[in-house]
Amino acid sequence: MRPRGGFGPGPVWAQRVRQLEQRARAQEERIIALETENAALHLKLAAYQGWAGRSVDEILQLYSAHGQQQKLQSSVATHLHEAIKRLKQDMKSLHSFALELSKDFQRQYKACLYQVLTAVQGIQLQNEAMQMFQMKAFDLEQSLQEVTERYEREKQKRRALHNSLVELRGNIRVHCRIRPSLPFDHAAGHSVSQDRHRSSLENVAYAIDDETVLVKCSRPGHAPINKTFQFERVYNATESQDTVFADVAPLLTSLLDGYNVCIMAYGQTGSGKTYTMLGPQLEENLTFVDEDESELGIIPRATQELFRLISEKPPGSYWVEVSVVEVYNNEVFDLLAKDSCGKVFGIKRDVVTTREGKSDVPLLTYETVANASEFLHLVIKGLQLRVRHPTLVHAHSSRSHLVVTLTITTIVSGDNFGTSWEDEQINQRLNKEASCTYPQKRDSKSTSSSRASSPAQLEAAEKLKQVKTRLQLVDLAGSECVGMSGVTGAALRETSFINRSLSALADVLGAIAEQRSHVPYRNSKLTHLLQDSVGGDAKLLVMLCISPSQKYLTESMQSLGFGTRARQVQRGQIKKRNLPVLSKTK
Incomplete structure (x- = not known):
């Protein structure tokens, strides 16, 4: 059967792709943040380097003038150089990690995309096969419906012709209805033996089709005889x-x-x-x-x-x-x-x-x-x-x-x-009312003609027949x-x-x-x-x-x-x- 709401593995792959996209966006945001921080450090480094270049002579003078201050400034410069080196190493590591992460994401994305495309192709093939089966089933249903309608038309035509023949011949229509077995069918009389009672419970009348009754007639010591009866319509139980x-x-x-x-x-x-x-x-x-x-x-x-x-x-x-x-x-x-x-x-x-x-x-x-x-x-x-x-x-x-x-x-x-209606009588109430009013009750003992009627009412009544x-x-x-x-x-x-x-x-x-x-x-x-x-x-x-x-x-x-x-x-x-x-x- 065709799965509802799309193909089966679609939601799983879609969820996996969304997770990978979320991770990729997070890594990209991290790379952007690191690059921004790296640029800031570069600016600081350039500023420190410029400041360091400009201040060499001043530092020497200060060292010479102030020995303690020179040592302190030299120590600060050393610490600054070490910090800059560490920052550069961190930037290289982050950059390498970002590149590896991007490559891994691309590999996983391509693998998932390949799997999704493969699944889509498989589902498309299944859909095509399902559509072919549905078309075949629809064609079969259409054929069955046409055959059924043709059968019903022929059946109705045959019945209509049969009824016309019956009407022309003047025969009486006879239908036969076979009732189902009922509880009182199983009640045994006092003088009935058990074997005879069991045999009496058997059904012997059946509807073979909608026009034929089959009766299985059997007598002790005689071979059973099947008798059939034809009627205009036979109803089964x-x-x-x-x-x-x-x-x-x-x-x-x-x-x-x-x-x-x-x-x-x-x-x-x-x-x-x-x-x-x-x-x-x-x-x-x-x-x-x-x-x-x-x-x-x-x-x-x-x-x-x-x-x-x-x-x-x-x-x-x-x-x-x-x-x-x-x-x-x-x-x-x-x-x-x-x-x-x-x-x-x-x-x-x-x-x-x-x-x-x-x-x-x-x-x-x-x-x-x-x-x-x-x-x-x-x-x-x-x-x-x-x-x-x-x-x-x-x-x-x-x-x-x-x-x-x-x-x-x-x-x-x-x-x-x-003129063929000479055997029908004019209703007596029409002699007293010109209009076709709805009567309340007819009693053959009543004599409505005894009531007086106007000439207009009688004339109107004469124009009406029943x-x-x-x-x-x-x-x-x-x-x-x-x-x-x-x-x-x-x-x-x-x-x-x-x-x-x-x-x-x-x-x-x-x-x-x-x-x-x-x-x-x-x-x-x-x-x-x-x-x-x-x-x-x-x-x-x-x-x-x-x-x-x-x-x-x-x-x-x-x-x-x-x-x-x-x-x-x-x-x-x-x-x-x-x-x-x-x-x-x-």
Whole structure:
């Protein structure tokens, strides 16, 4: 790797060079001081010599006149000459020392400089080699990125072509999610032998790729058989809720493009259907935590994405109404109905078929919501009434089929309203208000047409039409084996109704796949309620949820068979409601 902050030995040599430079400067200053002192001594010597020359005669006279003074002066002169000699010797020694020091400094400086240059050259060579490696790595990364992007483009293109083919053929989209092993998978029954219990802990269902499920089928005394199932998308046990919803989100765009959409979770009890559709907070605690959104299921995420898409549309051109029902023991219950005190409680409703051949639930409660939080608040209210009983397979087993429906109403001008919308009715509230105000609640029992309206309001209302699309989010109750779940009494009766309704759903798919003249929608309230989604004009996504354990092999094979049968259904090209292009106003 390329060292940060320069080459490795640089700071050491730089410090050594600074030390030598400091010593050289000190020696140079010492030489200058000695030279200055030498010059001063020379001046003193010249002065002494001149003084001595001038004073020889005077000294002789003084000697002759004063013997003691002559001796003293001679002694002083002798001492002066000796001092001058010593100073000259010191100057020579200092000069020689300064020359030697300068030469030594030059030698050391040249040696250090050579070492530094050698190190710099070595580092430059290393840098060049590192740059070559970096260029090669960058080229490889670019190539890898190009190949990855090309692969993703081809993958998306293949999926788009496949989806187009599916749309043209009218088939139902089927995704399969394999949940991870859970603690209750390892719980052994009293009558189960240890060897059989150990074999039941083995995983037999795997995701080979993102479109194929492999199931290892084995029976005592028979050779194991590997069976594969193909679906539009397969999720392994490690893939997150984000990954699952990423493949669901495009359907919400289709919803605002004019398609009805239905997303349905199918599988045995404890296979992860409610977790996939709601998430752990709504599944077990009937609460919603804003801070932890990574585990949210399809229903809350779909609502958030739907309102995000609506926020990009012109204000007032869309509104959303919600209904929540459950099918329990082959009866439909309205989970948003309220008593005279305003308390929510479930009321039994009927399912009828309209003259246009559509399924409808008269007197069903619809609540208008303005954002995802209001929607989740209503769903939580409905979930609190949903029937749940613990079983040996799942502690929070749902004993009913949950159907959450969001009806998106688009207000358009009569000039842009297509003739194919003859089956849609004009909203009665438009007869009393000319402007597109946001409604508070829709109740099929209300009769707004009884109120008086002015001619101007009626004329304005006649120019406005409404276009409705519907998103159905279905969390089916799980199919289960009575012997494995251990249910008795009322729970056993619930299991019977659940299995019969799921069997009726399979019969409906089989009849549509075989193109029979009669499709038995009315054999069950569930199939009657979902008639428009399963056999109608909605884009239907079936999310199969299976367990990987050998313990639930029979139930997993039944779910995979259901998904395979659903893929064979041909319903004709899905009907699209041609909405006018609406630009967002500032």
